[in-house]
Amino acid sequence: MGRTHRNVTIRDVAKAAGVSKSTVSLVLQDSPKVAPKTRERVWAALDKLGYIPNAAARTLAQGRTGVIGLATVNFNQKLTERIYFSGIMGALLEVLAEHKYHMMIYNAAVPLQLAVDGMLFLSVNVDHPLVDQVKRARLPYAFLNRRTTDAETPYVSHDFAAGGRLAAEHFIELGHRHVGVLTWRPGIPPHKERLAGFQGALAEAYGGGATCTVIEATDLMPAAGYKGAMRMLSGPARPTAVFVSNYELLPGLLDCCRDLSLRIPGDLSVICFDDPWAAGAMDPPITVVRPASEEVGRLGAELIVSLVEGRQGRPAQTLISPRLIVRESTRPFDHRQ
Amino acid sequence: MGRTHRNVTIRDVAKAAGVSKSTVSLVLQDSPKVAPKTRERVWAALDKLGYIPNAAARTLAQGRTGVIGLATVNFNQKLTERIYFSGIMGALLEVLAEHKYHMMIYNAAVPLQLAVDGMLFLSVNVDHPLVDQVKRARLPYAFLNRRTTDAETPYVSHDFAAGGRLAAEHFIELGHRHVGVLTWRPGIPPHKERLAGFQGALAEAYGGGATCTVIEATDLMPAAGYKGAMRMLSGPARPTAVFVSNYELLPGLLDCCRDLSLRIPGDLSVICFDDPWAAGAMDPPITVVRPASEEVGRLGAELIVSLVEGRQGRPAQTLISPRLIVRESTRPFDHRQ
DNA sequence: CGGCTGAATTGGACCGTTCCAACACTTGGC
DNA sequence: GCCAAGTGTTGGAACGGTCCAATTCAGCCG
Numbered sequence: 063m064g065r066t067h068r069n070v071t072i073r074d075v076a077k078a079a080g081v082s083k084s085t086v087s088l089v090l091q092d093s094p095k096v097a098p099k100t101r102e103r104v105w106a107a108l109d110k111l112g113y114i115p116n117a118a119a120r121t122l123a124q125g126r127t128g129v130i131g132l133a134t135v136n137f138n139q140k141l142t143e144r145i146y147f148s149g150i151m152g153a154l155l156e157v158l159a160e161h162k163y164h165m166m167i168y169n170a171a172v173p174l175q176l177a178v179d180g181m182l183f184l185s186v187n188v189d190h191p192l193v194d195q196v197k198r199a200r201l202p203y204a205f206l207n208r209r210t211t212d213a214e215t216p217y218v219s220h221d222f223a224a225g226g227r228l229a230a231e232h233f234i235e236l237g238h239r240h241v242g243v244l245t246w247r248p249g250i251p252p253h254k255e256r257l258a259g260f261q262g263a264l265a266e267a268y269g270g271g272a273t274c275t276v277i278e279a280t281d282l283m284p285a286a287g288y289k290g291a292m293r294m295l296s297g298p299a300r301p302t303a304v305f306v307s308n309y310e311l312l313p314g315l316l317d318c319c320r321d322l323s324l325r326i327p328g329d330l331s332v333i334c335f336d337d338p339w340a341a342g343a344m345d346p347p348i349t350v351v352r353p354a355s356e357e358v359g360r361l362g363a364e365l366i367v368s369l370v371e372g373r374q375g376r377p378a379q380t381l382i383s384p385r386l387i388v389r390e391s392t393r394p395f396d397h398r399q
Numbered sequence: 400m401g402r403t404h405r406n407v408t409i410r411d412v413a414k415a416a417g418v419s420k421s422t423v424s425l426v427l428q429d430s431p432k433v434a435p436k437t438r439e440r441v442w443a444a445l446d447k448l449g450y451i452p453n454a455a456a457r458t459l460a461q462g463r464t465g466v467i468g469l470a471t472v473n474f475n476q477k478l479t480e481r482i483y484f485s486g487i488m489g490a491l492l493e494v495l496a497e498h499k500y501h502m503m504i505y506n507a508a509v510p511l512q513l514a515v516d517g518m519l520f521l522s523v524n525v526d527h528p529l530v531d532q533v534k535r536a537r538l539p540y541a542f543l544n545r546r547t548t549d550a551e552t553p554y555v556s557h558d559f560a561a562g563g564r565l566a567a568e569h570f571i572e573l574g575h576r577h578v579g580v581l582t583w584r585p586g587i588p589p590h591k592e593r594l595a596g597f598q599g600a601l602a603e604a605y606g607g608g609a610t611c612t613v614i615e616a617t618d619l620m621p622a623a624g625y626k627g628a629m630r631m632l633s634g635p636a637r638p639t640a641v642f643v644s645n646y647e648l649l650p651g652l653l654d655c656c657r658d659l660s661l662r663i664p665g666d667l668s669v670i671c672f673d674d675p676w677a678a679g680a681m682d683p684p685i686t687v688v689r690p691a692s693e694e695v696g697r698l699g700a701e702l703i704v705s706l707v708e709g710r711q712g713r714p715a716q717t718l719i720s721p722r723l724i725v726r727e728s729t730r731p732f733d734h735r736q
Numbered sequence: 737c738g739g740c741t742g743a744a745t746t747g748g749a750c751c752g753t754t755c756c757a758a759c760a761c762t763t764g765g766c
Numbered sequence: 767g768c769c770a771a772g773t774g775t776t777g778g779a780a781c782g783g784t785c786c787a788a789t790t791c792a793g794c795c796g
Binding site: 097124125 | 744745746748750751752753
């Protein structure tokens, strides 16, 4: 596995085929201007020498890389969003491939070598220093999972507020008035928006005539979910319905209910934001608000490609509404309780 | 977001600072040979002009990219392994970042532009055409999740056979003699190995004195898991313990047990290969054989970096044993049944 | 036969870096 | 006062492609 052996260049091929390097270059881009028999001779030489084009040289010459960057902060620590991330990444890769782009993952920890035609920021806040670097390099970019207030910055994100609203409306329809939200870091935009949407819908429906207990988990480990749920559910004024704003907190809540002998949905209705794996196979199957992450990936890829290739048309700011999927963890409030 | 405005080059900076481009280059690599006041002047110019190095040019000149490629086949269709993938990718990114490498994701669908220093194949079979291309380019490479029979090809994989064995041994210890395996595509190496390990341990313990029903699911959708489980469990000779060789099949099995009123672990012990999200929060918490995917990611990253940088030392072929995590879905065979 | 046209091919400039050999300028020793 | 040994700085040749303008050459027409 030596790094020795100089690689075959276009010049070597040219010599072997008895033509100039320009001709070889033309053949490689299958230009129609090359005579058939010349083309064949060049192909033979190409094959024989096992020529592999040098991507850096090509990029340098034509000023494009054929690569889109995906920047995200501390991928590995975002345990939170792992499953979600892989959903979005799968869609990104698929659509980028359709447009003949590869994808490069940037880690904020490594000095940024901008070897891309455009950059996507996934769950990176708009004021992150990384963003400035990309702006200064005059690269096209777009945000995923983050929205901005201005009208220019391109983004594709979820309508988190609408998601929170969906949950609240479902509870309202079922007659619940004492509700709770189990959340995490309500300062971070996506979580803030979920909570705001939830509380907004509640206020619209009941005015002041409802109670909403908001509990903030200290982290996303199951233990924190358990502790948060316990604080919410062990008191005398426990809510009859809970909106879990992050799926990592769900297992803790379920455990807690088991320990308190609270039955779902008999004693407590539960809606979870995100549709984690097996949510539908749990006992009972959990009602969820599912963000359309594949959709975000797909639209995000289309967006950055159109920006890179200078096409117009596609709207540059998109919000996608999550869907409510009703399963068996929610039920009408029982007034006999 | 125009692509117009020519980028600032090292020459522009040199002119602005009143030095030669060589000096600027030296400053950029902070060479100690530059006089302090020159250095300062250059930095000022660098800042003022907002210089951003051109990665392609640098790569071309020094013959290294600072990027490791990760190739995988149809990422998006590998729903199977999504969660697993993100675990491994997190670890890869973390370790590569420590060594100052970025990661590029190759999609087999896009013509391969080899703009990397080394390549990792994740769950790609060793005879895949992609591999040949990389070999011909004389790039260092290694396989993840696949092993080879020769002694040279570098890989980091799981000891799947040991995983199957662990499951069987646990069942044997608990006294189960009528067991089943719910599998998928037993022709694919990782699945074949799991099954072989399981059956091997069984044969060693019991000789011919055990029955092992192997059911192959048609795909990985929950419905297929359900159908497979039904075939295995609805007959009169149903096993008392089942090894689910792929976690995607687990929800179907659980549903099936609910429908047949089989209680876990009372009527049926269950072990699942892979430790999917929330397996420990299910009712009952599921006993699993957990592959150490982060470990594979970490070691894989170290391996490819050492190959790229020409260091020796690290063993080039590693198998990592999964761990058995006993929860509450397994229990001794009850002879009164 | 000379001139024109178009197809096929080619040389060379260029992309933006790195890196090496050469050069200028101090400094210090004798 | 001259030479040797540094210390800083620099020009220019790579790196391996692309692409444009120039060139060659055959075929055709008047």
